[in-house]
Amino acid sequence: MKAMRVGWSIIEALCSRATTSVIVLVMMCLALSVCSKPSTQTRVEDERGTLGDGFPRPFKVVTYNAWHGLHAGEVSVTPGESPERNEERLGMLVRQIAEERPDVVLLQEVNPLPKRAEAYVQALSEHGLAYTEIHQVDACGVRLSEERALVSGLNNGLVVLAKQELQLEKITGLKLSGDLGECESTSGVQLEELRYALIGVITLPGTSIRYLVVSLHLHSGFEAGPPFSEWLAAWHQQGNFERYPYLKWEIEKTQLRRVGELDRLVRELNKIRREGGYTGVIIGGDFNFEEGSLEYEEAEMLRLVDTYTQAQGDGEIFTADPIRNRIISEGEEEGSLPDLLTAIQGESTETKDEIVAAYRNETRRPRRIDHLFVDNFLPQHRLNQSRFGTATNADGLPASDHFGIMNTYSWE
Amino acid sequence: MRRLNKNHKRASRTSKGPRHGLCLLATFVATMVFSLGLSVAKADELMEVQALVDEARLTFARFVGHPEMTWLRENVKEAKGVFIAPNLVEAGYVITGSLGRGVLLVQDERTGQWSDPAFYSAVGAGVGLQIGAKRSEIVALVMTPKGVESMLSSTVVFGTGVDVAAGTIGGGLSGAMTPGLTADIIVFARSKGGFLSLSLAGTVLAVRDRWHAVYYGKSVEPTDILLARDATNWYSDRLRATLARTGARESQPASQAD
Numbered sequence: 001m002k003a004m005r006v007g008w009s010i011i012e013a014l015c016s017r018a019t020t021s022v023i024v025l026v027m028m029c030l031a032l033s034v035c036s037k038p039s040t041q042t043r044v045e046d047e048r049g050t051l052g053d054g055f056p057r058p059f060k061v062v063t064y065n066a067w068h069g070l071h072a073g074e075v076s077v078t079p080g081e082s083p084e085r086n087e088e089r090l091g092m093l094v095r096q097i098a099e100e101r102p103d104v105v106l107l108q109e110v111n112p113l114p115k116r117a118e119a120y121v122q123a124l125s126e127h128g129l130a131y132t133e134i135h136q137v138d139a140c141g142v143r144l145s146e147e148r149a150l151v152s153g154l155n156n157g158l159v160v161l162a163k164q165e166l167q168l169e170k171i172t173g174l175k176l177s178g179d180l181g182e183c184e185s186t187s188g189v190q191l192e193e194l195r196y197a198l199i200g201v202i203t204l205p206g207t208s209i210r211y212l213v214v215s216l217h218l219h220s221g222f223e224a225g226p227p228f229s230e231w232l233a234a235w236h237q238q239g240n241f242e243r244y245p246y247l248k249w250e251i252e253k254t255q256l257r258r259v260g261e262l263d264r265l266v267r268e269l270n271k272i273r274r275e276g277g278y279t280g281v282i283i284g285g286d287f288n289f290e291e292g293s294l295e296y297e298e299a300e301m302l303r304l305v306d307t308y309t310q311a312q313g314d315g316e317i318f319t320a321d322p323i324r325n326r327i328i329s330e331g332e333e334e335g336s337l338p339d340l341l342t343a344i345q346g347e348s349t350e351t352k353d354e355i356v357a358a359y360r361n362e363t364r365r366p367r368r369i370d371h372l373f374v375d376n377f378l379p380q381h382r383l384n385q386s387r388f389g390t391a392t393n394a395d396g397l398p399a400s401d402h403f404g405i406m407n408t409y410s411w412e
Numbered sequence: 413m414r415r416l417n418k419n420h421k422r423a424s425r426t427s428k429g430p431r432h433g434l435c436l437l438a439t440f441v442a443t444m445v446f447s448l449g450l451s452v453a454k455a456d457e458l459m460e461v462q463a464l465v466d467e468a469r470l471t472f473a474r475f476v477g478h479p480e481m482t483w484l485r486e487n488v489k490e491a492k493g494v495f496i497a498p499n500l501v502e503a504g505y506v507i508t509g510s511l512g513r514g515v516l517l518v519q520d521e522r523t524g525q526w527s528d529p530a531f532y533s534a535v536g537a538g539v540g541l542q543i544g545a546k547r548s549e550i551v552a553l554v555m556t557p558k559g560v561e562s563m564l565s566s567t568v569v570f571g572t573g574v575d576v577a578a579g580t581i582g583g584g585l586s587g588a589m590t591p592g593l594t595a596d597i598i599v600f601a602r603s604k605g606g607f608l609s610l611s612l613a614g615t616v617l618a619v620r621d622r623w624h625a626v627y628y629g630k631s632v633e634p635t636d637i638l639l640a641r642d643a644t645n646w647y648s649d650r651l652r653a654t655l656a657r658t659g660a661r662e663s664q665p666a667s668q669a670d
Contacts, residue, residue, distance in 0.1 A: 267463060
């Protein structure tokens with residue numbers, strides 16, 4: 001009591017003065033910061049407790065490029081499929097979500113927003129599943145409202161679905177690259193390629209533990225992974241293709257754009273985490289790069305962990321797989337060919353043919369370009385990783401040109 | 413009397429109770445607002461500095477990756493320091509002004525390791541044909557100890573007491589190196605339209621002490637960061653690695669260079 005009285009006297013003395021002492025501020029700041037930091041032990045117990053309420057059951061996170069279903073021409077964007085096929089793909093994805101019941105689904109190429117995201121939520125509710133959604137448009141053309149747009153069918157972007165109990169909230173739609181334009185939910189002007197990340201937060205039920213969840217789709221550009229680059233270099237070394245440094249530079253520029261996008265994202269996430277006291281983050285999406293690339297090294301140096309390397313699973317998980325996925329094998333391989341042809345214009349016909357043939361081989365190669373990266377996400381759990389979205393229709397077509405990946409976290 | 417005074421004081425304290433409570437509450441709220449404001453401001457500033465580090469690295473990668481930048485690539489290993497300004501904005505009408513931010517890193521002659529960055533503001537003025545605004549990226553190789561020393565003061569007029577030259581561009585296909593660049597500092601510049609000839613002479617560089625404090629968590633001078641290596645931050649690792657990799661790549665035999 002005596003100590004309290006002395007303390008009170010000091011506070012009283014300080015308060016009675018016109019200028020409130022900085023010391024009190026600092027002390028209170030210190031007290032607040034100490035009180036707001038749970039010990040590691042507490043955090044682990046909280047996580048265990050969370051999964052004890054109706055659990056233990058696995059906690060599942062899916063990332064899936066749902067394919068926008070559009071055909072992008074030189075100057076226009078048109079539907080790339082019939083309305084019936086579009087509906088069929090929606091139904092296929094919803095059925096697979098209903099079957100696996102992932103807690104969080106990180107989607108890319110959802111088109112058109114916000115209708116398509118709302119359609120997922122509605123369709124899942126018809127399966128008795130309560131999900132909420134957040135979204136961010138990353139390709140909008142010129143759009144004045146939901147109904148009025150220069151390219152009416154285009155309002156493509158990122159979505160996060162989460163079980164209702166996780167109290168999903170959108171923090172921001174962060175522009176990662178592209179100077180000319182902004183896309184909002186139902187309006188925007190896009191004068192060049194824009195890339196965004198959708199950042200949200202989930203709260204584990206019955207706890208104050210909050211995780212950041214991110215869905216993103218990085219710049220595509222050349223689909224030139226390590227094998228194509230190595231072939232080009234070796235072919236050049238043999239005395240072919242004099243202008244090789246210029247094509248190499250064009251490839252590097254697309255890589256550097258993705259590196260810049262990753263940097264931008266991680267800076268923002270670090271800032272959000274410093275301000276908000278989030279426990280960790282999971283980032284899923286179509287990264288358009290493979291393990292062993294410059295961008296993958298960048299992610300590692302930014303202290304992100306590829307969950308593929310942590311997980312138990314069944315070997316390589318290819319997400320862009322022309323051997324098993326007819327949609328990607330039937331059309332998408334031509335996607336970035338015009339960029340390549342521009343880069344090698346002026347070469348002899350023989351040289352061009354060689355390079356295009358090698359590039360086609362590259363685009364027919366199964367690749368793992370969709371990833372789930374984490375920083376301290378459910379670290380005490382055993383992780384299993386598997387492919388998602390492999391179901392096909394009667395014609396053998398899956399719901400998208402990509403396969404997704406699913407992380408299943410469970411207590412050992 | 414003393415007892416009376418004491419009682420009076422006690423009574424006074426009792427009667428002031430709500431006021432003191434309010435005072436404490438106000439202090440508490442002010443503390444929260446104050447500390448939140450400080451942490452947000454600091455977080456914003458740190459993000460700004462990190463953005464400069466990232467942009468500097470991408471600028472450097474874009475310069476050394478370009479097929480025409482042979483001289484730059486081949487001389488990074490020999491450089492004593494590198495100054496990178498990823499976003500120098502020049503604007504005006506006849507009389508022009510330029511404004512930007514930059515980083516300076518110094519290479520340890522013994523180990524070849526690059527330091528963490530020191531941060532600078534760059535402000536320049538001049539007369540030219542400029543109308544409107546132009547954005548440039550700058551990479552300057554500091555080739556001599558004298559050149560490094562010239563950049564260690566808190567305010568530096570770029571090029572004072574040292575030789576500054578515009579860098580040579582070319583040699584992409586032949587791989588030929590252009591001889592004859594012997595200045596203390598060699599400046600390479602690029603705008604959206606392509607590479608430029610720019611010396612930066614007369615540009616004032618001012619050390620950003622505040623950014624050093626935010627980035628390194630303590631108050632440090634450029635010499636502490638660049639020479640004594642008393643300040644480090646893991647966030648610079650990628651920038652340092654890019655510089656190191658460029659030097660290493662160019663020193664490999666041609667057959668391994670790609």
